[in-house]
Amino acid sequence: MSVVFRRFHNSGIFKMASASLKGNGPVEDIMYRKLEANLKPVHLELFNESYMHNVPKGSETHFKVVIVSPQFEGKPLIQRHRAVNEILADELKSGVHALSIVAKTPDQWECSSKEVEPSPKCRGGFGK
């Protein structure tokens, strides 16, 4: 399942570095561990999308998280996003500038295509 996902993301121009692959940065590592410890996900992927933006190479500013957790059961989307935002509050206050979130329950994940669209193209607003 995640193979499909990664293949999709790694194809063409969408080269993504997943936290479960080598070469991820320290911030990404911390974020991964915090989410893992707090939400006990059955599926967790973190993508550093900073390269898509006008920031220095190797930056850790723009991320996408795909997280599937039984703890999301019965919670509306906004509460799931708030939970993720709160767990990563320190990172969001410091260097992390954008966080795109896909938060699903295991059932929703099983029923979905398990493919996640890459984030939209940057339009130059960062750092103004």
Next chain:
Amino acid sequence: MSVTVLSQMLRQAGRFNKSLPSLAQLRFYGTEDNRITKMVQNNKVVVFMKGVPAEPRCGFSNAVVQIMRMHGVEYDAHDVLSDEQLRQGIKDFSNWPTIPQVFINGEFVGGCDILLQMHQSGDLIEELKKAGITSALLDSAQQKDDAGKSDSK
């Protein structure tokens, strides 16, 4: 408790040296909150974004603009890049760390990801309906439906 006392207490606590707001800042947060409350209540749909609808300066903001366009929604848009106070103020107001932010009927609905999912699930049409707005997507679907009915007669 007065703002002055609160500010002094925080300062004495000394734990948040760097992030400690000054008295002026505390006063400012108050007025900024009031200003934003007025903004979000000024129209049924209000969007805080980077850039303006005709020229969004962030992909996430652009996605929200496109969704609103598809639904034919008229809304107030506020560019946080041209207003530094608003840029931080809106994050504090909603307790939400990122831009864009969408309000319907004065209530915070979510950012780009949530709007996109609401659009895909059909929840956005429902949410707009609650605010008394008929989505353009619903209109065109009904027209098709009506056309279908007259064809079958």
